[in-house]
Amino acid sequence: MTKQSHDNDVAFIQALAELLNRNELTEISVVREYGEDDSLEVRVVKQATVVAAPVAAAPAPAAAAAATPAAAPAEADPARLPGAVTSPMVGTAYLAPEPGAQAFVKVGDVVKEGQTLLIIEAMKTMNHIPSPRAGTVKRVLIDDGAPVEYGGALMIVE
Known part of the structure; x- marks a missing residue:
């Protein structure tokens, strides 16, 4: 070189x-x-940098309860929900094998470990995304044809 x-x-x-x-x-x-x-x-x-804020003196119990929403962290990041299936790559997600075809899975379907849940197109390559576990599809968190990022939540399979 x-x-x-x-x-x-x-x-x-x-x-x-x-x-x-x-x-x-x-x-x-x-x-x-x-x-x-x-x-x-x-x-x-690009890695996100997390900076912890210094902890101040403990507020009164009522003020602390009002300042800390209970479900905010899990709901703010669906990838942290139990059963979340996350994207292994950046690309475009497709819920069906081709336009107009039936989706690979829908909410309520029972899936086996390794069963294809969707396809992510990255650099003109179609990548089948398998279920990491056996279970039931509880939620589909993306739309067909939606762009997805690495680590982004795609589905919930429990």
Whole structure:
């Protein structure tokens, strides 16, 4: 690898990072082809940083109860719900094998571990997403054709 191609690759990766930030994305994956047996595969992922706030002196019990909603964290992030099936990649989710076809599963269906729940299209590849467990589909959290992010909740299977 020459110094010039290395510098070009670094500039390309920096441009991807800027694109990620400018469009408020969490992940970008790209394959850059140079020739028949020469390519560069790049995956840029933005990790959220969690900063804990300092704990102040304990407020009166009534004030503490009013300040802490009970179900807010679980409802705010469906991926933390019990039985959540999360996306292993960024892409477009399809609930049926082709337009107009019956969905792979619907709410109330009993599924086996490994059974296809939906498809995620990423980089023009259709990826079947299997059920991680046997159970019943309780909720479908996405619409057909919706964009999904890595780690985003897709369904609840309990």
